[in-house]
Amino acid sequence: MAQPGLPIAALPAWALLNGITFPRVKIANIEGKGFGVVSDGELEPEVPLMTVPNNLVLNVQAVDEYAKEDKNFKQLLDAVEHHSARRDILLFLLVQLVLASKAHQAPVGVSNPWTEYIKFLPKTVLVPTLWTEDERLLLRGTSLESAVNAKMTALTAEFDAVREAASSLPSWNDVLWPYNEDGNSSASLRSWILLDALYRSRVLELPKSGESMVPCIDMINHSTNASAYYDENTKDEVILLPRPDSKVSSGEEVTISYGDAKPAAEMLFSYGFIDPQATVESLVLPLEPFEDDPLEKAKLFAFKDLPKVHVAHNQGSSAVSWNSPFAYLMCVNEEDGLDFRVLQDSEGGRQLRVFWREEDVTDRIGDFETLIQSHEVPTLIKLRVVTVVQERLQQQLERAQSFADLSSLPIGDVDSLRDECRQAASLLRSIETGLLEVVIEDLEKERHMLLADENVVAYLGSMETAESELIGEEASNEPEDFS
Ligand SMILES: C[S@@+](CC[C@H](N)C(=O)[O-])C[C@H]1O[C@@H](n2cnc3c(N)ncnc32)[C@H](O)[C@@H]1O
Numbered sequence: 001m002a003q004p005g006l007p008i009a010a011l012p013a014w015a016l017l018n019g020i021t022f023p024r025v026k027i028a029n030i031e032g033k034g035f036g037v038v039s040d041g042e043l044e045p046e047v048p049l050m051t052v053p054n055n056l057v058l059n060v061q062a063v064d065e066y067a068k069e070d071k072n073f074k075q076l077l078d079a080v081e082h083h084s085a086r087r088d089i090l091l092f093l094l095v096q097l098v099l100a101s102k103a104h105q106a107p108v109g110v111s112n113p114w115t116e117y118i119k120f121l122p123k124t125v126l127v128p129t130l131w132t133e134d135e136r137l138l139l140r141g142t143s144l145e146s147a148v149n150a151k152m153t154a155l156t157a158e159f160d161a162v163r164e165a166a167s168s169l170p171s172w173n174d175v176l177w178p179y180n181e182d183g184n185s186s187a188s189l190r191s192w193i194l195l196d197a198l199y200r201s202r203v204l205e206l207p208k209s210g211e212s213m214v215p216c217i218d219m220i221n222h223s224t225n226a227s228a229y230y231d232e233n234t235k236d237e238v239i240l241l242p243r244p245d246s247k248v249s250s251g252e253e254v255t256i257s258y259g260d261a262k263p264a265a266e267m268l269f270s271y272g273f274i275d276p277q278a279t280v281e282s283l284v285l286p287l288e289p290f291e292d293d294p295l296e297k298a299k300l301f302a303f304k305d306l307p308k309v310h311v312a313h314n315q316g317s318s319a320v321s322w323n324s325p326f327a328y329l330m331c332v333n334e335e336d337g338l339d340f341r342v343l344q345d346s347e348g349g350r351q352l353r354v355f356w357r358e359e360d361v362t363d364r365i366g367d368f369e370t371l372i373q374s375h376e377v378p379t380l381i382k383l384r385v386v387t388v389v390q391e392r393l394q395q396q397l398e399r400a401q402s403f404a405d406l407s408s409l410p411i412g413d414v415d416s417l418r419d420e421c422r423q424a425a426s427l428l429r430s431i432e433t434g435l436l437e438v439v440i441e442d443l444e445k446e447r448h449m450l451l452a453d454e455n456v457v458a459y460l461g462s463m464e465t466a467e468s469e470l471i472g473e474e475a476s477n478e479p480e481d482f483s
Helices: 008-018 060-069 073-079 086-099 111-120 134-137 146-169 171-175 191-203 262-269 294-305 325-330 362-374 378-402 421-453 454-477
Strands: 027-029 034-038 049-050 202-205 208-214 228-232 237-244 252-256 278-288 308-312 319-321 338-344 350-356
Touching: 008 027, 008 111, 034 262, 049 362, 060 073, 060 208, 060 228, 073 171, 073 208, 086 146, 086 171, 086 191, 111 319, 134 146, 146 191, 146 325, 191 262, 202 228, 208 319, 228 252, 228 325, 237 252, 252 338, 262 278, 262 421, 278 294, 278 421, 294 325, 294 350, 294 362, 308 378, 308 421, 319 421, 325 362, 350 362, 378 421, 378 454, 421 454
Parallel strands: none
Antiparallel strands: 027 034, 034 252, 049 237, 202 208, 228 237, 278 308, 308 319, 338 350
């Protein structure tokens, strides 16, 4: 479906009609960022730059309220079944997109301020879910490779489920999926992916209203040196306020921070750009359990979270850190004192409980870094963990380096790649390889220190003696070969 659009010059009139005020700022085009908020005069401390009435805030409660007024939409919402705030909002926006399109004449759906506002939103966002297949290949070897593939699969499954549920309602079936002469339906998978991108890149976490989309305030761009922040006042209006210490001259862009410690991969994934001024670099990688671990399944089941490694480097202080609660669980075994037991609870149900040295630690499964202190040689377990993490990072580094060159990627048409995607992918790869190199070096130092630890040395020495005795025994037990 062609997304309906309105010129940004019409936004002040729409805002006025809907009770949004922004006397000291205006919305303008900002080079390389789409639209943004620009100061239009002197900014005074504590005086809001923008005020948005609560009835325009789009969150899960607002979708429910809207459904009360529109029984057709309620039918659709019920058929799709409540799943998450995000999915309800996406469904609401999908309906607005169809209602806003010129082709729409169907007798379902009640227009509301969002039916118009959606026309001011961008037709695309540079997030990788909206990159072409060839452009997504540029992410091979980065931490976004698997995340974006998984997201594409999830979005397709989610859209199919919505489509199937809505197909059972003849009135919505006719509105959402009629095919035009190009073979495109009104609401396509592309529309769903776009709405997901718009949601992810514009959603705010409000102190009272929670996860919400807020018209006009969502026109503000990000900066590490943000000059403004948003809040809710006593009337539940959403307000944009200047930061107390900020100085913004007339005509200068006003910005907020989308999050100071978000990894480059997350910025690209959620917002479609990487902030080159970010001083903290971090990376999250999935971790595979040992294939030959007999406790692999129990560990994964009991851990509940996704196994991963998180690494970070603060350029300012040059401090390096890593963290992986699952790596600690991976590195303890039955011989160390780990045990899984299935216990019956008071209601007759069965529960998998985790024991460490006879103590039930099910609720502390993510804290084996502390629990290993009761082991005879905690440094030995730490050595195993450091080795596992280092190997995982090394594997990632080699993969990232092996796909650094465009010729190593099976890209069909290199000329069709957008420059913004090439630059973003290349910046992400260089940030991640740099970070991996620094952390690997740090882990190498830690491994050396652990290998020199007297308890580790004594333990490894005793293992060597036991092994050579066993080999000696095996050799003497071997039948003689008379051939
Ligand atoms: C909340 S919206 C801000 C309004 C948006 N610029 C627009 O035209 O509608 C977030 C989007 O703005 C863009 N953006 C925000 N800050 C940026 C920055 N510092 N550099 C580049 N793009 C930015 C990204 O496309 C991001 O997904």
